[in-house]
Amino acid sequence: NEGRGYVLRRILRRAARFSRELGFRKPVLFELVPVLVQNMGEFFPEIKENKDLITKIVKAEEESFLQTLDQGLIKFEELAANSDKVISGDDAFLLYDSFGFPLDLTELIARDKGMTVDTNGFEKNMAEQKNRSRSSRKNINQQAESDSYDFVSEFVGYSAMECESTVLHVEGNIIILDKTPFYVESGGQISDTGIISIEGKGYDVTGVKKSGTAILHFVDGDLSKDLIGKRATANINMQRRRNIMRNHSATHLLHEALKRVLGSHIQQQGSLVSPDYLRFDYNHFEKMTPEQMTEIEDIVNTKILEAHKVETLVMSLEEAQNKDGLKMYFGDKYGETVRAVIMDNNYSQELCGGTHVSNTSEIGYVKITSESSIASGIRRLEAITGAAILHHIRKLESNIANEKEKEADLHDQIKRLEKEISDLKTKELSSGLSDISSESVEINGISVVAKRIEAENMDQLRDLGDELRKGFKANGIGLLGTVVDDKVQLVCVVSDDIKNSYPAGKIVGEAAKFVGGGGGGKPHLATAGGKDVSKLDELLETEFVNIVASFNK
Known part of the structure; x- marks a missing residue:
């Protein structure tokens, strides 16, 4: 969104708008890349070498802009209808901020309609947005920016995590030392914290800032001027610093892996190196695809396991510019002397002023935790290293355990609901059993009932059989049948007074044979099954009476 890239984006979006006016509703500009290569590739060989990448970028940019172009054009028409020949700065900024319309595109559309745009008002809105963005990045130590401190502090934190020093200056809650291991936030790496001890008393350092050549340490509470000239011991939080170094070195490894997997166009657009991630x-x-993410992780962790020594070289800017493979970027500001951090000469060489591990093996392991879009054409990757991965695994294990517990609770709830539904169904079906007695046939003074019923399973059928049996006062035999999963299910019940003469187990066994099955059970209640569903109705309507009658012979 700035510099040369933004100029290209403006040109592409203007072209996308023209393609829409010509009737194209899908991305079309990317199809012209081969024509560009054919005509200009001889003079600019880099576009021939990167044809596929350029095609993908142009297509992605078209797709992104076309998603909001129609809504933006509709919004422009609304704004134009309520404007007196001038699109206000507020409205132009709205089109830019909400619909991705560069100012020159809004001016072009306005000009086509005989209108102008309040560019001064637009620039005012842009300036206010930048100020808001800057304000959100300010920290509690910002008051130091307006002060000037004529002191020199030597930073020894590359090689030491504690040092003896002398107090040069004290002001409010600020201490300035002649030497300090405390790193000042820079290049994405956050400041160190720790303790400064003076005459046996420790002062917690909560922030560090640089002002000119002085390094300011912010502590809890105000300090006495009497401390000036005293000897002090400065100790940074070593575990915190080690975590920061792991993450910073891992950032370099990830940067190179991204270039190798996604393409040589990858450049760092910002970073944060903290102790946690x-x-x-x-x-x-x-x-990024899951496969690309896995490949990047594999490359980085291979470099960690190879245990490469991490070298730091201080050199002139001219030497750095001539060093093969060293990452330097157009537009970045470098001093006359620069510091290069190297992790395998054939892999990662990068200018950096931050603190790093001495060997890649100290990083332990790198795990990417998220990848997302933060702006058009800009993506954000987050990752963890070292002990943070153990905490991450434990958190995942806890989440899995919680999900399994929720799943078990849901299964229990489903079972309870199924039981309630089954009970309601049984109750509904059993309410009709009282009418079955009127359909009974008398055989040798015994009331015989046989009925097909829509039970859902054998348990429900058995419960219904119990209900039917309760309805028999004496001399009663009943058979209930249903079909479950394309198989016959039967239950036979007999009243207590005749269960020895007409045992349910034997009766149901004979009935089951008729439908190609078998079964048995107790004298008062027995169950059976069969395969021949086509004979169930015949069994219940005619054959069961014959089976019962045969038991009296």
Whole structure:
């Protein structure tokens, strides 16, 4: 969104708008890349070498802009209808901020309609947005920016995590030392915290800032001027610093892996190196695939396991510019002397002023935890290293255990609901059993009932059989049948007074044979099954009476 890239984006979006006016509703500009290569590739060989990448980027940019172009054009018409020949700065900024319309595109559309745009008002809105963005990044130590401190502090934190020093200056809650291991936030790496001890008393350092050549340490509470000239011991939080170093070195490894997997166009657009995690912003035109993410992790962790020594070289800017493979970027500001951090000469060489591990093996392991879009063409990767991965695994295990517990609770709830539904169904079906007695046939003074019923399973059928049996006062035999999963299910019940003469187990066994099955049970209640569903109705309507009658012979 700035510099040369933004100029290209403005040109592409203007072209996308023209393609829409010509009737194209889908991305079309990317199809012209081969024509560009054919005509200009001889003079600009880099576009021939990167034809596929350029095609993907142009297509992604078209797709992104076309998603909001129609809504933006509709919004422009609304704004134009309520404007007196001038699109206000507020409205132009709305089109830019909400619909991605560069100012020159809004001016072009306005000019086509005989209108102008309040560019001064637009620039005012842009300036206010930038000020809001800057304000959101300010920290509690900002008051130091307006002060000037004529002191020199030597930073020894590359090689030491504690040092003896002398107090040069005290003001409010600020201490300035002649030497300090405390790193000042820079290049995405956050400041160190720790303790400064003076004459046996410790002062917690909560922030560090640089002002000119002085390094300011912010502590809890105000300090006495009497401390000036005293000897002090400065100790940084070593575990916190080690975590920061792991994450910073991992950032370099990730940067190179991103270039190798996603393409040489990848450049760092921002970063955060903290003790808990790292964040790396980079330019890319599409979401990373799971396969690409795995490949990047594999590359980085291979470099960690190879245990490469991490070298730091201080050199002149001219030497750095001539060093093969060293990452330097157009537009970045470098001093006359620069510091290069190297992790395998054939892999990662990068200018950096931050603190790093001495060997890649100290990083332990890198795990990418998220990848997302933060702006058009800019993506953000977050990752963890070292002990943070153990905490991450434990958190995942806890989440899995919680999900399993929820799943078990849901299964229990489903079972309870199924039982309630089954009970309601049984109750509904059993309410009709009282009418079955009127359909009974008398055989040798015994009331015989046989009925097909829509039970859902054998348990429900058995419960219904119990209900039917309760309805028999004496001399009663009943058979209930149903079909479950294309199989016959039967239950036979007999009243207590005749169960020895007409045992349910034997009766149901004979009935089951008729439908190609078998079964048995107790004298008062027995169950059976069969395969021949086609004979169930015949069994219940005629054959069961014959089976019962045969028991009296």
